[in-house]
Amino acid sequence: xxxxxxxxxxxxxxxxxxxxxxxxxxxxxxxxxxxxxxxxxxxxxxxxxxxxxxxxxxxxxxxxxxxxxxxxxxxxxxxxxxxxxxxxxxxxxxxxxxxxxxxxxxxxxxxxxx
Numbered sequence: 001x002x003x004x005x006x007x008x009x010x011x012x013x014x015x016x017x018x019x020x021x022x023x024x025x026x027x028x029x030x031x032x033x034x035x036x037x038x039x040x041x042x043x044x045x046x047x048x049x050x051x052x053x054x055x056x057x058x059x060x061x062x063x064x065x066x067x068x069x070x071x072x073x074x075x076x077x078x079x080x081x082x083x084x085x086x087x088x089x090x091x092x093x094x095x096x097x098x099x100x101x102x103x104x105x106x107x108x109x110x111x112x113x114x
Contacts, residue, residue, distance in 0.1 A: 003050065009099060010048070022035070032047060032049075033047050060093075062108070066084050090109070092107070093105060093107050
C-alpha cells in the first residue's frame with residue numbers, strides 16, 4: 001500500500017492489526033515488508049511503499065471483533081467511513097481510512113448477521 005509517512009503507517013497497522021514490518025536498509029526509497037500472521041494462518045502478507053504517483057489501495061481484513069477493531073482504528077488516528085453494517089447471512093462489514101488516506105474494509109464472519 002502506498003504511504004506518506006512510513007513510521008506513522010507502521011505504527012497504525014501494528015496497533016490495529018498486530019502486523020510486523022521489516023524495512024530494507026539501503027533501498028533507494030522506503031519499502032516495508034508486511035507479515036500479517038503465521039505462515040500456517042490465512043493472511044495477506046505484502047508491503048508498504050513510499051507514495052509516489054500511486055493512488056489509493058483498498059483491501060479488506062478479517063477481524064475477530066469488528067467493534068473492537070473500529071475502536072482501535074479511531075484511537076490510532078484512522079477514520080470510520082462506513083460504520084458496521086450487515087451482509088445478511090455472511091457477517092459484518094465496515095470501511096475505514098488509515099493515517100495515510102488509504103481505505104480498507106473490515107469483515108467479521110457471522111452467518112446470523114441480518
